[in-house]
Amino acid sequence: MTAVLITGCGSGIGLETALAFARRGDRVHACVRNPATAEELLRRARAEDLTLDVPQLDVTDDTSVTAAVTAVQDRNGPVDVLVNNAGVDRTGPVETMPLDQARTLMETNYWGALRMSRAVLPGMRARGSGVIVNVSSLAGRTFAVPHGGFYAASKAALGALSEALYAEVQPFGIRVVCLEPGSFASAIQRKSAACTAGQPSGTGPYDADHAWLSRFLTRVAEGAADCAEAAEAIVAAVDDPDTPLHTAVGKDAEAALRFLAGVPYEQWLPSFLDQAQSLAGPRPVPPPAGH
Structure with a gap:
């Protein structure tokens, strides 16, 4: 039985x-950060007569990570498979996005995965086997969109970390996979759109543009794929030792990577803006200089 x-x-x-x-x-x-959010998971598990453990774990907190992983390993032995899925999204202009929000992205999406990996690696090395799946994003593999720079940076950093870790732990019989999903109907999509929509509008140099992006993200989220498809890809990656380190998940992600092969950012940006305007309407004109 795999842990x-x-x-x-x-x-x-x-x-x-x-x-x-x-x-x-x-x-x-x-694992969940807030036990109250586990209700749907537990309800569905009971409906299918499935058994699972739901530890409380905050990937941004060293003490929480150590305590949770230690408790799991004391109870059941070393972890065979770690799926670093916890993530958050925030959008905002590079110039004006609050730095605490930018730091939250890195703390969760990058440092959280690092904390978890460090916690389970000693047991995996001792056993000579294990799989670490880092759930990144297409945003970390392709070009960053307006107001999406910080999220893309956190996911690109996770991809780079995955590459180094892959090379370092391979001699110990441990595999690393960095999955890069496209658009899936997850809470991170809805929360990102909600956070963007909640930003002030019309008072700052980027606010109208930010609100426009919110409309685009909302429309993209409406057509996102079922998260069960991404789950199947994660299970398949764990089972298949030939899964490439960087693996796109979802038809949109695969198509985007094919389209972007050899395309410079300056050529890609107009096509992205055309797509965004087809869903969200014309991009706002910036306010006059000095405003």
Whole structure:
């Protein structure tokens, strides 16, 4: 029986991934930052007569990570599979986005995955096997969109970390996979659109542009794929030792990577803006200089 530890299981991809592994009979530790968010996961597990453990774990807190991983390993032995899924999204202009929000992105999306990996690696090395799946994003593999620079940076950093870790732990029999999903109907999509929509409008140099992006993100989220598809990709990556380190997930992600091969940013940006305007209307004209 495989011991699987997954972060960010309160909704979306994490929730579906926990259920997918539990259906196989694996020993699943589906971690959530806030226990109150586990209600839907537990309800669906009961409906399918699935068994899983739901530890409280905050990937941004060293003490929380150490305590949760230690408790899991004391109870069930070393973790066989770690899925670093916990993530947040915030949008905002490079010049004016509050730095605490930018730091939250890095703290969760990058440092959180690093904390978790460090916590489970000693046990994996001692056993000579293990799989770490870092759930990144297409945003970390392609070009950054307006107001999406900080999120893209956090995911690009996770991709670079995955590459170094892949090379370092391979001699110990440990695999690393960095999955890069496109648009999936997860809570991170809805929360990102909600946070963007909640920004003040019409008072700052970027506010109208930011509100325009909010409309675009909302429309994209409406057509996003089912998170169960991403969960299936995660399970498949764990099972298949030939899964490439960087693996796009979703038809839109695969198509985007094919389209962008060899395309410079300056050529890509107009096509992105055309697509965004087709969904969100004309991009606002910046206010006059000095305003």
